[in-house]
Amino acid sequence: MMSSHWRPPRLSLRFVPVWQRHFLVWRKLALPSVLGNLADPMIYLFGLGFGIGMLVPEVAGVPYITFLAAGMVCYSTMNSASFESLYSSFSRMHVQKTWDAILNAPVELDDILLGELVWAASKAFLAGAAILLVVTLVGFTETRYALWVLPLIVLVGLTFAALGLIVTALAPSYDFFMYYFTLFITPMTLLSGVFFPIDQLPAGVRFLTDILPLTHAIQIARPLLLGEIPQAIAIHLLVLIAYGVAGFWVALAHTRRRLLT
Amino acid sequence: MNDGALGTAALPAGHSAADDGRAPLAIRALTKHYGDTQVVAGVDIELRRGECFTLLGPNGAGKTTILRCALGLTTASSGEITLAGLPVPERAREARMRVGIVPQLDNLDPDFTCAENLLVYGRYFGFHDVDIAARIPELLAFAGLEGKRNERIQTLSGGMKRRLTLARALVNRPELLVLDEPTTGLDPQARHLIWDRLKRLIRDGTTVLLTTHFMDEAERLSDRLAILDAGRILTEGSPRQLIAAHVEPQVVEVYGDWTGEGVRGGGAEAWAVGHADAFSRRFEISGETAFCYVSDAAPLIAHLETQPGLRYLHRPANLEDVFLRLTGRELRD
Numbered sequence: 001m002m003s004s005h006w007r008p009p010r011l012s013l014r015f016v017p018v019w020q021r022h023f024l025v026w027r028k029l030a031l032p033s034v035l036g037n038l039a040d041p042m043i044y045l046f047g048l049g050f051g052i053g054m055l056v057p058e059v060a061g062v063p064y065i066t067f068l069a070a071g072m073v074c075y076s077t078m079n080s081a082s083f084e085s086l087y088s089s090f091s092r093m094h095v096q097k098t099w100d101a102i103l104n105a106p107v108e109l110d111d112i113l114l115g116e117l118v119w120a121a122s123k124a125f126l127a128g129a130a131i132l133l134v135v136t137l138v139g140f141t142e143t144r145y146a147l148w149v150l151p152l153i154v155l156v157g158l159t160f161a162a163l164g165l166i167v168t169a170l171a172p173s174y175d176f177f178m179y180y181f182t183l184f185i186t187p188m189t190l191l192s193g194v195f196f197p198i199d200q201l202p203a204g205v206r207f208l209t210d211i212l213p214l215t216h217a218i219q220i221a222r223p224l225l226l227g228e229i230p231q232a233i234a235i236h237l238l239v240l241i242a243y244g245v246a247g248f249w250v251a252l253a254h255t256r257r258r259l260l261t
Numbered sequence: 262m263n264d265g266a267l268g269t270a271a272l273p274a275g276h277s278a279a280d281d282g283r284a285p286l287a288i289r290a291l292t293k294h295y296g297d298t299q300v301v302a303g304v305d306i307e308l309r310r311g312e313c314f315t316l317l318g319p320n321g322a323g324k325t326t327i328l329r330c331a332l333g334l335t336t337a338s339s340g341e342i343t344l345a346g347l348p349v350p351e352r353a354r355e356a357r358m359r360v361g362i363v364p365q366l367d368n369l370d371p372d373f374t375c376a377e378n379l380l381v382y383g384r385y386f387g388f389h390d391v392d393i394a395a396r397i398p399e400l401l402a403f404a405g406l407e408g409k410r411n412e413r414i415q416t417l418s419g420g421m422k423r424r425l426t427l428a429r430a431l432v433n434r435p436e437l438l439v440l441d442e443p444t445t446g447l448d449p450q451a452r453h454l455i456w457d458r459l460k461r462l463i464r465d466g467t468t469v470l471l472t473t474h475f476m477d478e479a480e481r482l483s484d485r486l487a488i489l490d491a492g493r494i495l496t497e498g499s500p501r502q503l504i505a506a507h508v509e510p511q512v513v514e515v516y517g518d519w520t521g522e523g524v525r526g527g528g529a530e531a532w533a534v535g536h537a538d539a540f541s542r543r544f545e546i547s548g549e550t551a552f553c554y555v556s557d558a559a560p561l562i563a564h565l566e567t568q569p570g571l572r573y574l575h576r577p578a579n580l581e582d583v584f585l586r587l588t589g590r591e592l593r594d
Contacts, residue, residue: 004336014354017384024381025372097368103334104362104430105385106354260335261295 005256009249011114014107018115019122021098026123037127041076042134045069048195049140060197062226069135070222071194073149074156077128078214081157082185084120085164086177092116093168099259109259113252117161124157125150135225142227149224156217159240162247163213169254193218213243283346284308285437285468286331291340293326293492300326301337302492308437313459313469315479317580318489319588324472325365327489328441331470332362345436358386361430365441367422369414375401375425376410383432396432403458404428420451427458438462440471444478456481476581486580490588500580507583509542509554513561516550517572532571540564547590554578 026033049065059067092098099112132149135141167180191205192198192214201209209215216236223230230236286308293301301323308314316324330337331344333353342349344356370378376397383393401407404424409417417425423443430438443459444452459482463469473479479486480500487497496503504510519532533551537544540561541553555561558575565573 014385014387017381017387020384021370021381024377025370028372096371097366098370100364100366101368101370101382102385104332104357104364105382106357106387107385108354 005253005260006249009114009252010108010110012108012111014111015115015118018102018107018112019119021102022092022115022119023122033123034126034130037076037080037123038130040079041072041127041131044075045072045131045135063140066140066226067197067222068195069131069140070149070225071218073128073131073135073153073225074214074217074221075189075194076131077124077153077156078160078185078189078217080127081120081124081160082164082180084123085116085161086168086171086180087174089116089120089165090168090171090174090177093255093259094171103259109256110252113165113248113255116165117158117248120161120164121154121157124161125153128153128157141225144227145224145229149221152217152220152224155237155240155244159213159217159244159247162244162251165251166247166254169251169258188212188214191215193222213240216240284343285310285345286470287341287343288327288331289341291327291330291342292338293323293330293335294338300492301330304340304489304492304494306487306494308468308470309485311463311466311468312484313463313471313482315483315486316470316472316489317474317476317479317486317584318472319474322489323492324489325441326492328439328470328472332357332360332439358433359436361433361435361438363423363426363430363438363440363443365445367419367426369422369425369429371414374411374413375406375417378414378425379429379432382429386433388433393432400428400431403431405454418451420447420454423447423451423455424458427455431462435467437468437470440469442472442474444473444475452478476579476584480580488584488587495587496583503583504578504580507586508578509556510578511555511558512576512578512582513541513553513555513558513565514550514574514576515553515565515571516574518570519568520570521568529571532568536564545585545590552582554582 045065045068049068053064056064058064099109102112103109129150132146132153136143136146164180167177171177191201191209192212193209194214198206198209198215216239219236220230220233284307286306288304288306291301291304292299304323304327306314306327316327318324326335329335331342331349333344333350333356336350344353345359347353347356349356370381373381379397379400380390380393383396384390397410398407401410404427406421406425406428409421414422427443440459444455447455456478459469463482469482471482483500485497485499486503487494488503489495496507498506515529515533515537517529519527519529521532522535528549529551530546530549533544533546537551537553541555543554545552553561562573562575565571
């Protein structure tokens with residue numbers, strides 16, 4: 001029986017009504033949610049961008065706030081996907097028992113989890129795209145390749161939603177999520193090139209940064225927003241996809257074990 | 262309103278074609294264990310079309326686990342399950358298209374109104390919004406919630422939530438309705454209203470499978486019931502059959518402070534030890550009360566009238582007597 005939790009995901013379009021359900025809830029509570037999603041990265045962007053920008057005239061050949069813009073787009077996407085797939089999914093699974101209700105209909109757990117994944121990525125898309133819009137409007141970016149960041153935002157949202165769902169599957173309570181943020185998300189944010197270029201880091205640390213998914217998101221987003229074509233795009237994309245696919249599978253196996261035994 | 266539309270009579274044409282003669286649910290040799298703990302120890306159940314079948318058992322008897330296995334929500338350790346003609350768990354999702362489920366705990370969506378709850382639930386079945394919307398007034402009327410269409414769930418009483426959960430389970434016009442302890446936690450008025458709705462559904466041809474630990478509920482609703490303990494079915498039959506088969510027809514409960522034969526403060530127990538045997542086919546002492554099972558209560562009652570301090574209650578035997586006889590009187594915490 002143990003191994004059957006690891007059987008491949010059985011996905012169907014039944015995830016769509018699950019997504020629609022989350023969308024309907026969100027529509028009712030949209031304004032505070034949007035403001036909350038945007039406020040945090042905006043404060044970082046303008047606070048750090050102008051504050052540190054005054055001390056550091058240029059980073060990697062561009063004004064600091066321009067350098068920071070790509071990092072903030074990725075950070076905002078990651079954060080939004082993580083919060084949704086942790087706190088909100090956990091509420092639906094464990095507190096409100098929304099998943100139990102859905103499972104009584106002709107919908108499988110695999111569909112529910114896919115619905116959660118796509119929904120968290122949808123919210124993350126909104127969060128990432130909003131920052132992208134702001135930095136573009138304010139003129140912190142080259143606009144030539146800026147639209148190419150949009151599909152990247154989709155992928156980054158899916159990747160971090162999948163990772164978040166693993167933690168949700170294992171969480172006994174909301175308190176558990178603090179570990180994920182303090183031990184994974186926050187160090188990763190500092191080490192993956194959001195705030196400063198990673199090539200300054202010592203070689204040992206570079207090894208660590210290279211296996212972090214956020215690093216690869218930024219390696220694509222930053223050149224695009226500086227009007228350049230990123231190098232080794234395929235590798236960066238593959239790393240993000242691998243984290244996403246493996247993450248979803250692991251999350252599904254643990255969720256099956258949690259709810260279906 | 263048109264009650265008939267909520268029963269199987271109005272099932273979409275596609276459903277009735279496959280219905281010939283097959284049981285809405287058939288369970289054979291079902292077992293389920295968690296590690297070394299056996300929760301279901303070999304259970305067979307076959308529902309007949311249009312009947313109300315009840316699983317009656319103390320807490321922890323395995324009722325909910327049997328339902329979860331039957332619906333494909335957890336995998337059985339062994340056994341065969343056919344739900345709506347389809348093998349479970351392999352085709353459980355398809356089978357649930359024809360089944361309505363009322364869970365033990367309310368899991369309505371607190372962010373939605375009554376109507377939105379029904380709409381969103383209908384979408385899980387793949388129904389179109391227009392079709393669900395057309396059905397909502399009928400479902401709300403059935404639940405007695407016509408005026409609450411746009412009320413949020415938080416404003417509803419416990420009984421209203423239960424009725425909405427019942428209405429939600431009917432959104433797909435199920436041929437089988439499964440209810441897990443449908444009236445636990447409700448006040449008497451709310452329970453009677455739920456029973457009334459269930460009777461209507463049964464009358465209109467819906468097959469109903471329910472679990473309960475309330476004897477009156479089982480006795481009132483079921484055509485057949487199975488008494489369950491420790492994962493096994495102890496006996497199965499109609500309420501009347503079970504009473505006739507397992508207990509004497511009359512019960513006299515004797516209690517009070519017996520002061521006969523010079524005994525002071527002896528209680529009913531002291532009386533029963535000396536006298537109950539002479540008048541009853543069988544008696545049990547539980548706490549302060551002696552339960553005397555008799556076919557003719559008249560001689561016992563005549564005797565009790567002469568005993569100072571004793572009080573008694575004479576009643577026909579019921580399902581609770583069967584249940585306690587078969588499962589014992591010890592607490593099941």
